[in-house]
Amino acid sequence: MSTYKQIIYTTTPDPAINPSLTNGTFSIKTVPKPTNVPADQLLVRTHYLSLDPAMRQWLTAKRSYIAPVELGAVMRGQGIAQIITVGADLTSKFTPGDWVVAYSGWQEYAVLGAKEVEKVVLPPGGRPTDAMSVLGMTGLTAYFGMTEVGFPKAGETVVVSGAAGATGMVAGQIAKIKGAKRVVGLAGSKDKCEFLVKELGFDVAINYKDADWKKQLKEATPEYIDVFFDNTGGEILDACLARAARDSRFVICGAISQYNSAKPQGPTSFMTVISQRVTMKGFIVFDYAKKYGTALQELASWLSQGKLKRKEHIVPGGIEGAPQALVDLYKGVNTGKMMVEVAPVSEAIKAKL
Amino acid sequence: MSTYKQIIYTTTPDPAINPSLTNGTFSIKTVPKPTNVPADQLLVRTHYLSLDPAMRQWLTAKRSYIAPVELGAVMRGQGIAQIITVGADLTSKFTPGDWVVAYSGWQEYAVLGAKEVEKVVLPPGGRPTDAMSVLGMTGLTAYFGMTEVGFPKAGETVVVSGAAGATGMVAGQIAKIKGAKRVVGLAGSKDKCEFLVKELGFDVAINYKDADWKKQLKEATPEYIDVFFDNTGGEILDACLARAARDSRFVICGAISQYNSAKPQGPTSFMTVISQRVTMKGFIVFDYAKKYGTALQELASWLSQGKLKRKEHIVPGGIEGAPQALVDLYKGVNTGKMMVEVAPVSEAIKAKL
Incomplete structure (x- = not known):
């Protein structure tokens, strides 16, 4: 009998995620592959899994924007998958081989309803993995955070933290497209900083691991900061x-530096909120769902025109690598969208990745 | 030769204000009373001085919304004063005996230009001191913070901290006027809490010095908090x-609990900003100067109709008491607007106070 692997959420992290699959936060489970697919369902095979900073929050039983993952359940996560079998009632809408994006979880195969998947529609020059990054949740998060919450105006100074991450790099580029005078990125290595300036057109990039990074930040923002797009907190x-x-406007998108702390640190220069009339606003991309269509069109057009560049950090080796990749995401090893390659794709597809 | 007293800012607080006039933050100075008033100036006598939480910030040489007071200068502050002498060019506009409100500083007399004073215009039932509280900066701060930043909607839950303070008590009453379903006040004593509920119509008041105040807050906000008007921080x-x-909407009006700390504390439950899409916005009342007129009309009409109540805490004994009154303000000894009586007023005026 044919089987496939699932990664199960097993132990609450306290507070850090332990990537071991034998005595850690997650464990591995082998289950039989379904032989019959119900008429209203699809059997899909996951090729790429998305690793997202928000995942740590999904493992905490606190009031949040989404219910926590339950212990014993397959870990929640978005993936890019290919349809293997189409249920009898869905053959007019789907064809085996179609690429879809779905919250299919950390598993090699999944059986999903038609409403749970979204067909990947790629613009000229697009790649299937874009549907999970620059033309997916990450790109949309950057788009709405920057255009609706931060809304930089011509001539303004924009700073992005986690700027070499999947969302940050898109956010910074959008700020530039929108006419910001100066876009400053904060990232955690010299290579990342070089990438931001040389490849993506950031005006300045600062390595926050440099001893004098605060001085560099001050020098890079002579007219202060009009928009701060924050992915890191702390x-x-x-x-x-x-x-x-x-x-x-301080766009509070994420706080990756704090997700794994038992006692998160809030801002201590909080008095500036009053004296400079700062607006700090948290947001969740899901709230903008009605506008996804137009946003994706705009992102796709920027991508096709070369105004917007993307980058992925793909971890090969299968689904077993997901827990370690998640830990590495919090360590900031990636430049660009962090993904796990669950199943290799054909050479023809690979050529496009 | 006739003289008068000034309170001079002498030593930077480190970090707390020392109220001693011999070796503290301020010192006293006796200066000659002007005998000639320039043609374009007014000589005024201060009767009441306003004590405001923001004053501690004025003593700190940090970037803020207003320049700090310089060491050696008369302490900045707003007062209610009566005109004694009118310069020759101003007799068509002012008459000795007129009441004015002005940033005349901590001194018994001041010589001011026409633009530095504002004549007190009282509505039916108004008192001169109202011009410095419910119909002055305090009332305006509550008004704009609540109506423009917090904007509670019918049915919502509003919480006000520092609720027995001059701004807080007006803010809470405005929330009720604007249709909030539930207005909860946080204050520092049982008496203050009773006052808020019995006199001002707050639905609930919680003494934050009670051991179980957080539990009380939770019980008082079963549908969570839609608007938080914050005067305390921390x-x-x-x-x-x-x-x-x-x-x-979190209206960041003040952070009185933090003004005297060497290392201010920011919020640690900051992650909620993201998960609940909170907007935290700092504001300064001066930014709304163009709308003062209509705001004062509305406040005056609520006051006349008895919808809005005010309360003052007047410290008698002259200007020497100002430093201690300021320290007491941070300790929260007052219910309502804290003022120092610099010079007694006539019995006829007193009857209206």
């Missing part, structure tokens, strides 16, 4: 608050 | 963030 948020311009 | 802001409703 000390970086604090330093940027201290540089907030009057009437600035 | 632990109270944190506890309210943990109770933030989706799409809630």
Whole structure:
């Protein structure tokens, strides 16, 4: 009998995720592959899994924007999958071989309803993995956070933290497209900083691991910060608050530096919120679902025109690598969208990746 | 030769204000009373001085919304004063005996230009001191913070910290006027809490010095908090963030609990900002100057109709008491607007106070 692997959420992290599959946060389970697919369902095979900073929050039983993953369940996650078998009632809509994006979870195969999947529609020059990054949740998060919450105006200074991450790199590029005078990225290595400036057109990139990064930040923001797109929280948020311009907008997208702390740190330069009339606003991309269509069109057009560049960090070796990849995401090993290759794709597809 | 007293800012607080006039933050100075008033100036005598939480910030040489007071200068502050002498060019506009409100500083007399004073215009039932509280900066701060930043909608839950303070008590009453379903006040004593509920119509008031105040806050906000009007910051802001409703507005008006700390504490339940899409917005009342007129009309009409109640805490004994009154303000000894009586007023005026 044919089987496939699932990664099960097994032990609550306390507070850090332990990537071991024998005595860690997750465990591996082998289950039989379904032989019959119900008429209203699809059997899909996952090729790429998305690793997202928000995942750590999904493992915490706190009031949040989404219910936590239950212990014993397959780990939640988005994937790019190919349809293997189409249920009898769905043959007019789907064909084996179609690429879909879905919250199919950390498993090699999944049986899903038609509403649970979204067909991947690629623009000229697009790749299937784009549907999970620049033309997927990551790109949309950057898009709405920047255009609706931060809305940089011509001539303004924009700072992005986690700038070499999947969302940050798109956010910074959108700021530039929208006419920001100066886009400054904060990232965790010299290579990432070089990439941001040389490949993506950031005006300045600062390695927050440099001893004098705060001084560099000050020098890079002579007219203070009008828009701060924050993916990291903690000390970086604090330093940027201290540089907030009057009437600035602080887009609170994520706080990756704090997700694994038992006692998260809030901003201490909080008084600036009053004196500079700062608006700090948290947001969740799901709230903008009605506008996804137009946003994706705009992102795709920027991508086709070369105004927007993307980058992926793909971890090969199968689904077993997902827990370690997640830990590595919090360590910031990736430049660009972090994914796990669950199943290799054909050479023809690979050529496009 | 006739003289008068000034309170001079002498030593930077480190970090707390020392109220001693011999070796503290301020010192006293006796200066000659002007005998000639220039043609374009007014000589005024201060009767009441306003004590405001923001004053501590004015003593810190940090980037803020207003320049710090310089060492050696008369302490900045707003007062209610009566005109004694009118310069020759101003006799068509002012008459000795007129009441004015002005940033005349901590001194018994001041010589001011016409643009530096604002004549007190009282509605039916108004008192001169109202011009410095419910119909002055305090009332305006509550008004704009609540109506423009918090904007509670009918049926919503509003929480106000520092609710027995001059701004807080007006803010809570405005929330009720604007149709909030439930207005909860946080204050520092049983008496203050009773006052808020019995006199001002708050639905619930919680003494944050009670051991179980967080539990009380949770019980008082079964549908979470839609608008939080914050005057205190610190632990109270944190506890309210943990109770933030989706799409809630956190009006950051002040952070009195933090002004005297060497290392201010920011919110640690900051993750809720993202998960509940909280908007935290700092504001300064001065930004709404163009709308003061209509705001004062509305406040005056609520006051006349008895919808809005005010309360003052007047410290008698002259200007020497100002430093101690300021320290007491941070300790929360006052219910309502804290003022120092610099010079007694006539019995006829007193009857209206």
